[in-house]
Amino acid sequence: MNRIALRALAPLLLSGWGVTAEESAQVQVTPTPPVIAIIIDDMGHQLQAGNEALELPGAITYAFLPYTPHAREMAEQAHATGKEVMLHLPMDAHGGQKLGPGGLSLHMTQRQFQNALAGSLASVPHVAGINNHMGSLLTRHPGAMDWLMQDIRQRGNLFFVDSRTSSLTVAEKLAREHQVPTASRDIFLDNVRDPAYIREQFRQLIRQAKSRGKAVGIGHPYPETIATLAEELEQLETHGVKLVFTSEIIATERAALPWQAALPPAPKGLTPQPSSSCCEAPVAQ
Numbered sequence: 001m002n003r004i005a006l007r008a009l010a011p012l013l014l015s016g017w018g019v020t021a022e023e024s025a026q027v028q029v030t031p032t033p034p035v036i037a038i039i040i041d042d043m044g045h046q047l048q049a050g051n052e053a054l055e056l057p058g059a060i061t062y063a064f065l066p067y068t069p070h071a072r073e074m075a076e077q078a079h080a081t082g083k084e085v086m087l088h089l090p091m092d093a094h095g096g097q098k099l100g101p102g103g104l105s106l107h108m109t110q111r112q113f114q115n116a117l118a119g120s121l122a123s124v125p126h127v128a129g130i131n132n133h134m135g136s137l138l139t140r141h142p143g144a145m146d147w148l149m150q151d152i153r154q155r156g157n158l159f160f161v162d163s164r165t166s167s168l169t170v171a172e173k174l175a176r177e178h179q180v181p182t183a184s185r186d187i188f189l190d191n192v193r194d195p196a197y198i199r200e201q202f203r204q205l206i207r208q209a210k211s212r213g214k215a216v217g218i219g220h221p222y223p224e225t226i227a228t229l230a231e232e233l234e235q236l237e238t239h240g241v242k243l244v245f246t247s248e249i250i251a252t253e254r255a256a257l258p259w260q261a262a263l264p265p266a267p268k269g270l271t272p273q274p275s276s277s278c279c280e281a282p283v284a285q
Contacts, residue, residue, distance in 0.1 A: 034209035037061060037246040038189075038229070039131065039161065039218045041088050043075075044068030044124075046221065053221040054078055057233055061246040063088035063131055066102035066120035079126040084245040086161070087120055087127045091135030093165070099134075104148070106138055113147045128247055129159035131185075131218075136166040145171050149178035159250050161185065163218060181250045189219035189229075198228040206239050214249050 040053050043064045050070055053062065054077060062078050063086040064071040075085045090103030099105065102120035104113060121127055130152065138144050139162065152158050152175075159181035162172040175182035187205045190198050201217070208215040219225045236243055 033240055033242045034206075034212075035214045035242045035244045035249060035252065036205055036209045037183075037214075037216045037244055037249045038205075039063050039086065039185075039216065039246060040221055040225075041131070041133065041163075041218055042220050043088070044071030046070070047074075049221040049223070049226075050074045051077075052223070052226050054081070054083070056226065056229055058236075058243045059084070059245045059248075060243075061086055061129075063133075064124045065090065065100070065133060066123045067100070071124050075124050075126055084128055084247060085124065085126040086246070087124050087130045088133045089117070089120055089130050090133045091138040093134035093138075094136045097134055103133075104138060104144070106141060106144060110147050113144075114151055117148070117151055127158065129161060129181075129250075131161040132163045132165065132171065134165060135163065135169075135171075139169040139171040140166050142170050142174060145174035146178075149174045149180050152180050153178045159183075159247060161216065161246060161250075181247075181254060183216055183246065183250045183253060185218050186215040187217040189217050190222055190225045193222050193224045195224050195228045198225055199232065202228065202232050206241050209241050214252060216246065216249060 037059075039061045040056075041063045043050050043053065043062050045065065045068050047070045051074070053060075054074065061084040062075070064075050065088045078085050090099040092099065092104065092106050102116055102123065104116055108116065132139055148171075149160070152160055160171070160175045162169055162175070162182065162184040164185045169184075172182050172184045186208050187201055189201045189205070191201075192198075198219070205215050205217040219229065233243065
């Protein structure tokens with residue numbers, strides 16, 4: 001099926017007000033190849049590993065942890081070289097892992113949520129969107145995600161990617177209800193730090209893109225990941241797949257589903273409550 005050209009629509013569809021069905025129909029439609037987006041998470045801690053990741057060719061998106069030692073300088077470098085920058089926002093996990101600065105906890109008030117997000121965004125320049133770091137507990141709580149998406153929506157210029165660290169996540173659902181531009185992770189590339197495994201996961205990403213028209217992969221600045229991606233990206237055209245920024249994946253989806261702009265907001269007054277059941281393991285594909 002034909003898909004709307006990405007670059008022409010991304011600024012419009014990621015704006016705060018969305019697009020109507022009539023406006024969507026008036027936009028020129030051209031056939032495009034399947035597309036993939038690759039997000040490199042956990043940027044900002046290690047300078048050498050981060051710099052090597054920033055050398056990957058093409059439209060790579062980099063997600064920086066807030067307040068990390070090198071996040072600001074590397075985000076500036078990524079932006080200066082035409083890459084896309086995201087905030088990799090820590091959120092509560094099932095195992096109780098330490099969140100680090102800027103993390104969102106289930107036991108925060110709404111004001112604490114807002115302050116934490118504002119501080120984290122201020123610590124990383126040129127942020128176009130947000131995805132969750134950990135979050136296998138927090139992303140399954142509608143009240144917490146309602147607060148988060150309210151804040152993101154009010155800012156009007158950010159998208160959200162659900163990293164899908166739990167099969168019970170409601171993050172993408174709540175983002176759509178709040179009309180926040182959104183997508184979710186399809187493939188984790190490097191749960192196993194082995195080049196053969198990473199290569200097969202990358203090929204699975206391509207297969208999903210060919211099947212569905214688009215796919216989002218998440219990796220990390222591991223030497224094995226960066227070396228494997230550098231090799232695979234050189235051959236990407238031979239697979240008939242195009243690498244695009246994460247924002248372009250989201251723009252394509254919003255163009256295909258213009259009725260989302262009419263969705264009602266999420267119910268108000270939802271308050272996060274501690275989980276009474278354990279424990280959903282991280283979802284890896």
